[in-house]
Structures are given as structure tokens and as C-alpha cells.
Amino acid sequence: MVSRCPMITIQNLNLSVGNFRLKDISFRVKKGEYFILLGPTGCGKTMLAESICGLNIPQEGLIFIGGREVTGIDPSKRKIGYVPQDYGLLPFKTVLQNIAFGLQARGHGQRQTRQRTSEVLEMLNIGHLKERMPTHLSGGERQRVALGRALAIEPDVLVMDEPLSALDESTCTELMKQLKMLHSRLDTTFFHICHRLEEALTLGDAIALMRNGRMEQIGEAQEVFSRPRNSFVAGFLQLPNLIEGEVQRTPSGNVFSIDGVHLKHTELPEGKTYAVIPLQKLVLCSEHPGEKKGFVVFECRVEENYTDVHKSGLRVKGQIELVVPGIFSEKDWSPEKKVFVKFPLSKLHLISEEDSGLSPKTL
């Protein structure tokens, strides 16, 4: 269960390794939270995770775990379970010995170690693998063993660095279910690094997004997806219905407009601007729904009525191009059909391009 008190607190962390630098990173992870750290390859996610584990000592800033300052403290004294990207299983030890390795370090007796390893093997359904060597395991099995080894020491925080990236789709789905189950059963805070949106959406209570050693946005998963802070975040999250427009200066103030149609007053400066339209707020009509204050209606034509195994919907295009999720009969919603799309202006989230300097279309 997610508590209000923070489990991890990072304050103004600055760390340089070679030419790369983590710049002024600050955030909090609540106790019991499933925290997802997203970002493109090479943005500094692993460096940040290693700093939390104590494997990198920041040049500036503070790290607190469970209210205790641990910035310069040795990794062995932090009570963090770490699952690195390639799992880091000791190749000369069996699965059982790998899982027991941390318990031995913490001075557990033989009986205690045996009992705890049995619990972990059972919890992760890997009892049948206990005598095997890591080289004789599949990717999914290795991942479970690494998870078991990290969880065996009953850590306050479980740090996982792209734990699912090297696995096939079905193993990935299965392990995501297992991670969700483990998170709900255990009193541990999960810190999960990934670059796949599916993982973030399925598992995360909170999401942070990094780029070039900086935090771009941190917040609850729903908030980050519905109100991206800048065009980089929106682009990285592959948000559908990101519309390009511009902010123009008018006598009544700055106004966001698309193709000359004034939509909404804004504080944003003049220039190219993007608008995110939340999917759940879109209304699709086959006839003009009539003008209503606070709403805008665009006339479009159906471009594509798509259906695949995982998703279906309509792609419509007019002054703007939008995706409307749902199941639409091919007979009534065929390509070239004229349709009207309505959405509330209040839910239109505007992003100035200057926030990131990067167009989402280029990402």
C-alpha cells in the first residue's frame, strides 16, 4: 500500500561520470509506491539507479532512504535490492546459492537462510530450478532468480534496471503480472527503470521521465499521460491526438488557434504550440452536434477504421488529424465518411514548443 511518507528522497543530485552528467535531480518516491523511471537510451537512468544503490557517489546533492541520509554510505548498508540490466547472476553458483548469497552476507544462520530461500523460491515459482546453474536458464527464469535474490534480503527498496527489456513479448507479459502481484503482496517500494510505455502504464503508480541527465517530468501516471509538461514528454509517451497549432497575440490576450480558428486563451508565449486532447473526452458524431459554449467541433473525414488484436478505432482527418479509440462498424464508419469531432476546450492541454526545443514528430 502506498504511504504518504517518502521512501526515497533525492535532493539536487549532480553527478558527472566521464562526459555525462546528471543535472540537479530532485524527486521523491513514496513508501510502497511502484515508481517508473522512463527515458530514452543513454539519458542517465542507470546512473541515477546506481546512485540510489550507492554504486555512484554524487558530487553534489543528498540521497535519503526511509528518512535516513545515505549519500556517502556503502551499498552494503543501504538495504536495497538491485536487479541490474543483465541480472548479474553469479555464473559459478547454483540458483539456490545465488538466492542465498545476500542472506549469508547479512549473517543469517543456515536454518534461517534455508527457510528464507524456500519462501522466495516458492513465491516466484522457481523451486524446480534451484540446483541449476544460471547459464542453463532461460531469460525469464534468470530474471526471476535475480528478482528472488534481491527480494530475499527483504529490502526497503527494490531497484530494477530494465528488467524486462531482453525478454520476449509473452514472457514479458507474464513477468509484468508477477511484478504487479509481488508489489501488492510485499511492503517494498519498487523503483523500475524502463523505456517501454506498456510497462510504465501497466505497473507504475508514479512516472518520472528523464532526458540528457535531467528530469523532464515527475508525477502520477495518469497525470503525466494526460498533462505532459513539454513536447518531448508528449512525444516520448507517443500520445495520440497531439495537435500542432500556434499561439497568436490578440487584443484580448494570447490565444491558441489552429488554422486561424481561435480556440482558447493561454498564458503561453507566441509561437508554435501543441495541444493534447485526452482520448476519453472526444465525442464522435455522424452529424453536426450543434455549437455549444466551451466546446469545439471539427469537421473531418474518416481516413481509416483500424482493428488489430490489441486496439481499434478511427483515424479521422480534417483541419486536424485525430484518433478516436473504440469499435466502429465498418459499414457505418467507412473511409471518406464525413464525421464531426467534439471536445471540451477546458480539457485541451497546451504545450509550448519552447519547453523542449524538440518537435514530438521528430522523436
Place this chain on the structure above:
Amino acid sequence: MRLSKEEKDEEKESIGSASRLCIVVNRSLFDFGAIAVLVLYSGFIALLLGANLFYLGGDVTKDGFGYIAAIFQSADIRYAACLTLWTSLLSGILAMLFAVPCAYALSRTKFWGKSVLDMFVDTPIILPHIVVGVTLLVFFRTAIGSAIQSLGMQFVFAPPGIVLAQFVCVSPYAIRTVKSSLDGVDKRLEDVSRTLGWSPMQVFLRVTLPMIRNGIVAGGVIAWALAMGLYGPMMVFAGTTRQKTEVLSTSIYLELSVGQIGTALTISMLMVFFAMAALFVFKKLAGGQSLW
């Protein structure tokens, strides 16, 4: 003549397969050329060794295997063989005692001046071995060197000097072998072990050391094999006094100088045998490669 779409596709496909074939042929020719050079070089080395065997074979045919047995019954040669064996083993062990911590420091730590120390480690590799001998001789004439000798252990023209000269010359190879083995260990294994609760020293003993076991054995074997064959610094620093500081490599020189080519060759072939055995073990353990 106009070609239909199918004919055009067929033509494209045949051109494609022809160019693929051309690449295969070219690559095969290139590989063939490289293999030919390799065979030529290896053949030359094998021929050199074969020439020794052929020469020795003539003596054996004439005098029988008793000829070789007589060589090893000589008190001088037996003394030299024993001295070679224990000095090279001792210097190999000493080299490894220094190699592991030195290699660890070079592979795992960062500190100011590391590149300078790294350069000093490699210096004995590029120095002519005879220069090492001269340097050692000069060192023991300085105040520090004389003070060390006055403590009771004689190095100049004495067996401890043989060990010291061997140690100086073979240590860089031992350090490099262990370092390359350490470089090959995934640092994440050590990182994870530290988060599990082990101290850096415990991680080294329980994770790193088992991972580089083969590298350590390989380093030891190469150090021992090189130490056995050292000649230059022995001549200058330890001397070639029979039954005192004569090792097998200097025996060869002494035997040749008195015209005993057969004896010199027999000792040479014994050393070739040890060197080949050491190389076999080294290749198996250090690179995980097959000799074939």
C-alpha cells in the same frame, strides 16, 4: 525487346545471386590468402623446432637413447635443472603475489598518476633483458642495494639474484594476464554483491577471485615458463658459475661454448617441451581457446 515483369525480376535475382557468389569467392580468396600466410609462418617455426629434433635424432641414431640419459646424469646439468625449477617456481609465485593486487588496482581503481604507474609496470617488457641484468647489478652497488645485501641475503652472483632477475622480467606478463582476466569480469556482478551486503574485500574474495581463477593460473604458468627460459639478466647479474648459479638457459650457452652441440640441443628440446606445455595450459585457461 521488352521484358515482362517476371523476366525482369528473374534477371534482377540472377544478377543478385551472381554478385553474392562473387563476394563469396572474393572472401574465400581473401581468407585463403590469410590462412596461407599463417601456415607459412607456423610452418617456419615448426621447421625450426623440427631441425633441432632432426639434428638430435642423428645423435640418438648413432649413440642410442643412452646418449640423452647420459646428459641428464651429469651432476652439472642436474644441478642446473633443479636450480632452474625452484627459482622459476619461486619467482612465478612471487610474481603472482604482486600481480593480483597490481592488476586489481589497474583494472578497478581510478587515481591520479595511474597512467604513470601503468607505464612502469610495462617497462620490463620493452627493456632488453640484459639491460634489466645491468640495472640490477648497478642497483646493488648503490647505498640502498648494499644495505639490502648487508642484511644477510646475497643477490649478486647468487641464486636469490636469479629469482630477483626472473621476478623483475616476468612480473609484467603476470600482471597483464591477470588484468585482462579482471577486465573481462562483468563489474555488475561485483556491484550487485555489494548491494547484497558484502564489503569490497569480501566481494573480491567471494566473487572476483573465483571469476578470475583461470586467469590467475594462466598468469602463473606464463610467468613460470618465461622465468625458466631467461638468459640475459642471468649472465650479467647472477653469473654462470657451474653448480652455483648455472640455470638451464645458461647451460645451453656453456655447452655450446665448449662445442657440445648435442647436449645444448637436448637441454633446448627439454625447454621447448616445457614451453609448449605451458603455452597449452595458458591458451586453455586464459583465452578459453582450443589449441586446435
